[in-house]
Amino acid sequence: MALAKINTVAIVGGTHGNEFSGIxxxxxxxQQPELMQRSSFSCKTLFANPQAHEANRRYLxxxxxxxxxxxxxxxxxxxxxxQSRAKVINAELGPKGAAKTDFIIDLxxxxxxxxxxxxxxxxxxxxxxxxxxxxxxMPKAVISRDEDHFAQDDHALLCTVGTYGVIVEVGPQPQxxxxxxxxxxxxxxxxxxxxxxxxxxxxKLPELPKKVxxxxxxxxxxxxxxxxxxxxxxxxxxxxDRDYLPIMPGQPLFTLFDGSEICYDGEQxxxxxxxxxxxxxxxxxxxxxxxxxxxxxx
Amino acid sequence: MALAKINTVAIVGGTHGNEFSGIxxxxxxxQQPELMQRSSFSCKTLFANPQAHEANRRYLxxxxxxxxxxxxxxxxxxxxxxQSRAKVINAELGPKGAAKTDFIIDLxxxxxxxxxxxxxxxxxxxxxxxxxxxxxxMPKAVISRDEDHFAQDDHALLCTVGTYGVIVEVGPQPQxxxxxxxxxxxxxxxxxxxxxxxxxxxxKLPELPKKVxxxxxxxxxxxxxxxxxxxxxxxxxxxxDRDYLPIMPGQPLFTLFDGSEICYDGEQxxxxxxxxxxxxxxxxxxxxxxxxxxxxxx
Numbered sequence: 001m002a003l004a005k006i007n008t009v010a011i012v013g014g015t016h017g018n019e020f021s022g023i024x025x026x027x028x029x030x031q032q033p034e035l036m037q038r039s040s041f042s043c044k045t046l047f048a049n050p051q052a053h054e055a056n057r058r059y060l061x062x063x064x065x066x067x068x069x070x071x072x073x074x075x076x077x078x079x080x081x082x083q084s085r086a087k088v089i090n091a092e093l094g095p096k097g098a099a100k101t102d103f104i105i106d107l108x109x110x111x112x113x114x115x116x117x118x119x120x121x122x123x124x125x126x127x128x129x130x131x132x133x134x135x136x137x138m139p140k141a142v143i144s145r146d147e148d149h150f151a152q153d154d155h156a157l158l159c160t161v162g163t164y165g166v167i168v169e170v171g172p173q174p175q176x177x178x179x180x181x182x183x184x185x186x187x188x189x190x191x192x193x194x195x196x197x198x199x200x201x202x203x204k205l206p207e208l209p210k211k212v213x214x215x216x217x218x219x220x221x222x223x224x225x226x227x228x229x230x231x232x233x234x235x236x237x238x239x240x241d242r243d244y245l246p247i248m249p250g251q252p253l254f255t256l257f258d259g260s261e262i263c264y265d266g267e268q269x270x271x272x273x274x275x276x277x278x279x280x281x282x283x284x285x286x287x288x289x290x291x292x293x294x295x296x297x298x
Numbered sequence: 299m300a301l302a303k304i305n306t307v308a309i310v311g312g313t314h315g316n317e318f319s320g321i322x323x324x325x326x327x328x329q330q331p332e333l334m335q336r337s338s339f340s341c342k343t344l345f346a347n348p349q350a351h352e353a354n355r356r357y358l359x360x361x362x363x364x365x366x367x368x369x370x371x372x373x374x375x376x377x378x379x380x381q382s383r384a385k386v387i388n389a390e391l392g393p394k395g396a397a398k399t400d401f402i403i404d405l406x407x408x409x410x411x412x413x414x415x416x417x418x419x420x421x422x423x424x425x426x427x428x429x430x431x432x433x434x435x436m437p438k439a440v441i442s443r444d445e446d447h448f449a450q451d452d453h454a455l456l457c458t459v460g461t462y463g464v465i466v467e468v469g470p471q472p473q474x475x476x477x478x479x480x481x482x483x484x485x486x487x488x489x490x491x492x493x494x495x496x497x498x499x500x501x502k503l504p505e506l507p508k509k510v511x512x513x514x515x516x517x518x519x520x521x522x523x524x525x526x527x528x529x530x531x532x533x534x535x536x537x538x539d540r541d542y543l544p545i546m547p548g549q550p551l552f553t554l555f556d557g558s559e560i561c562y563d564g565e566q567x568x569x570x571x572x573x574x575x576x577x578x579x580x581x582x583x584x585x586x587x588x589x590x591x592x593x594x595x596x
Binding site for chain 1: 322325326354409470472473474475476477478479481482532533534535538553555574576577579580
């Protein structure tokens with residue numbers, strides 16, 4: 001089955017103002033557009049949250065990457081800086097649901113040890129083939145699925161403004177730091193995505209693997225908290241940095257400051273992502289739990 | 299030669315509001331004072347910059363750890379939040395030059411791969427023996443000397459308010475993250491310092507090594523910048539994470555965004571610290587350069 005033709009692509013950096021790789025990669029592509037141009041589609045870039053970057057913060061008023069639900073984009077009472085930026089970006093790349101942009105690539109960093117990760121926020125054959133292509137070209141890439149919990153209208157992420165959209169998420173990198181290795185992995189994955197769109201448009205995709213390993217988001221878990229809202233512990237040292245590696249029932253998850261441990265009380269083997277991500281402390285989130293799944297190509 | 303008797307010790311956390319290890323360790327010692335008490339001195343804790351921590355920032359108005367020059371502490375026109383906190387802390391632990399606190403331990407984190415590092419900000423036999431004791435008990439500890447560029451009056455660091463003062467600096471840890479491994483290293487080094495003071499006070503120090511390796515601060519170097527103040531490149535991937543490892547004349551230091559490299563043009567082998575530290579981007583500092591020195595005990 002032929003995939004939809006992609007005519008317009010946007011590469012977005014700086015959705016979070018202290019994630020430097022996307023900010024510098026967007027700037028590089030803007031200054032050297034030949035790096036993002038292909039024969040079969042047009043491609044432009046967008047610097048999503050310049051004021052947050054100026055302040056060297058993730059955001060000024062609220063997380064920009066949680067402002068793109070269709071109902072919120074239409075709500076004139078949502079007026080803070082990021083809510084306003086969301087409306088501007090929706091006008092520029094969208095409007096969501098009838099977008100002038102066929103495919104959005106949103107560039108992000110994490111402090112977690114997640115390597116180069118492709119996050120799919122919707123389902124469908126184009127995403128399946130994209131995942132297979134990226135894994136074929138970049139075996140260390142990890143595919144993450146976070147697409148079937150919400151209808152697209154209810155998805156709050158920036159990349160859902162496009163008809164298609166993905167997140168390139170690379171770590172570990174501290175907030176407000178630019179690492180060459182992380183920047184190069186982000187560049188490499190973005191190039192593979194652009195190449196995939198080009199080859200798909202031209203009907204020239206290579207033979208792709210029929211099964212691709214992926215991690216499907218289940219739910220997040222919180223740091224141990226007291227009833228008064230004080231943190232009582234931290235991610236266990238044997239979990240730290242082990243994103244994507246299995247957590248077995250009964251395995252220690254947290255070390256409390258009194259020296260005791262809290263263990264995983266689920267019955268299913270799970271795979272953590274965003275372990276000890278700095279930006280999630282606001283909500284006391286310790287990590288996301290995932291199941292391992294296989295994407296099957298027809 | 300007997301060392302000066304230390305009667306009062308203060309352990310300071312949260313001088314920088316987004317360096318979580320010291321903030322949590324100060325809280326732990328405050329809640330479990332038996333961990334810091336010894337027989338021969340009194341010990342208390344101080345949470346230096348609670349409002350910056352509340353804001354999840356290094357500081358609100360200016361870096362608190364640059365506000366402790368004697369002339370600035372006496373200047374009533376310096377009134378911002380951190381300048382005010384400095385005056386309060388000087389009254390509580392100092393006053394600088396005639397302090398009621400004999401020894402200050404100031405707890406810090408870095409995003410750089412510096413491991414557990416003891417930074418000495420003054421010179422003298424007590425510091426030399428402390429360095430030897432810490433290396434004896436914790437071989438992976440690194441001794442850093444930053445003490446002979448300034449008279450103590452001109453030293454702007456918080457720990458110089460005490461008659462004696464050191465910084466415990468542990469990394470790598472992203473800003474606004476708490477890692478168990480980093481917290482435990484900070485705790486271990488702090489315990490060794492407290493034990494040293496106790497044993498020194500009691501005249502019961504063990505036999506110490508006669509020579510201790512240390513790194514002496516020379517100067518900092520900046521990221522490559524354009525004449526209009528835009529960053530042109532980043533720390534070279536072969537330098538990243540290699541704190542304390544030698545940089546040879548001619549070795550690449552930076553990768554520019556155009557792909558070219560800038561090499562180290564000094565004639566002396568140097569040893570970098572604070573490589574790509576997030577907090578130093580404000581001033582476009584890329585790393586500190588040091589020479590290797592030996593502390594010799596008489």
